[in-house]
Amino acid sequence: xxxxxxxxxxxxxxxxxxxxxxxxxxxxxxxxxxxxxxxxxxxxxxxxxxxxxxxxxxxxxxxxxxxxxxxxxxxxxxxxxxxxxxxxxxxxxxxxxxxxxxxxxxxxxxxxx
Amino acid sequence: xxxxxxxxxxxxxxxxxxxxxxxxxxxxxxxxxxxxxxxxxxxxxxxxxxxxxxxxxxxxxxxxxxxxxxxxxxxxxxxxxxxxxxxxxxxxxxxxxxxxxxxxxxxxxxxxxxxx
Numbered sequence: 001x002x003x004x005x006x007x008x009x010x011x012x013x014x015x016x017x018x019x020x021x022x023x024x025x026x027x028x029x030x031x032x033x034x035x036x037x038x039x040x041x042x043x044x045x046x047x048x049x050x051x052x053x054x055x056x057x058x059x060x061x062x063x064x065x066x067x068x069x070x071x072x073x074x075x076x077x078x079x080x081x082x083x084x085x086x087x088x089x090x091x092x093x094x095x096x097x098x099x100x101x102x103x104x105x106x107x108x109x110x111x112x113x
Numbered sequence: 114x115x116x117x118x119x120x121x122x123x124x125x126x127x128x129x130x131x132x133x134x135x136x137x138x139x140x141x142x143x144x145x146x147x148x149x150x151x152x153x154x155x156x157x158x159x160x161x162x163x164x165x166x167x168x169x170x171x172x173x174x175x176x177x178x179x180x181x182x183x184x185x186x187x188x189x190x191x192x193x194x195x196x197x198x199x200x201x202x203x204x205x206x207x208x209x210x211x212x213x214x215x216x217x218x219x220x221x222x223x224x225x226x227x228x229x
Contacts, residue, residue, distance in 0.1 A: 004155075006155075009153075033216035033217075035216075035217060042222075043201060043222070043223045044220070044222055044223070045156075045203065045205075045218075045220035045223075047217050050215065050216060050217055052216070091155055091156070095216055095218075099144055099161075099163065099207065099208065100146075100158055100161060100171065101146070101158075101205075101218050102158075103148075103155035103156045103157075104155050105153075105154055105155045106153075106154070106155050
């Protein structure tokens with residue numbers, strides 16, 4: 001079984017600044033994927049970034065990057081140059097070989113103008 | 114480029130009524146999933162399917178049934194609706210039959226169900 005923990009229920013950041021969202025996970029799998037999904041008020045689930053556990057290099061997608069610490073089972077998301085459109089709920093998720101995606105409870109991010 | 118399509122988007126049910134949430138995907142994915150999202154919470158897996166004719170329970174299957182007669186369709190049936198089933202429901206798919214498999218799930222837009 002997998003568990004994903006997001007301990008911060010909400011965060012706020014000034015536009016153009018950088019913010020880091022925390023996530024820890026637990027899995028017995030050796031090969032797994034980690035994801036960050038964004039859910040804006042439209043409630044659509046949008047993939048932000050993915051990390052394959054066997055890759056040591058941290059994934060990066062434009063303003064979004066992760067800090068993947070495999071031994072510590074930590075997977076934080078850094079958003080640089082925050083924009084108003086980044087305001088959303090963000091979910092960390094883990095997927096093992098059984099293909100079931102397990103989500104954390106999410107964090108509400110507000111970007112202030 | 115439809116992706117994953119869910120219907121209806123909104124529905125109000127009375128206690129004890131039954132209904133089916135429809136889900137179809139046109140990406141030739143093997144795996145399909147149903148999740149529910151309660152306010153302020155993450156998504157919890159109800160049922161999933163790894164291919165036509167194969168289904169399995171997730172974390173919260175009670176009060177629901179599914180079937181997978183084709184690769185494209187994965188309907189979710191609510192029998193004897195209860196207020197505890199008030200939620201937003203998401204269908205998702207993954208695992209294309211042809212590589213590459215990036216591991217991610219592709220989600221529908223969600224269906225908001227209220228049971229009164």
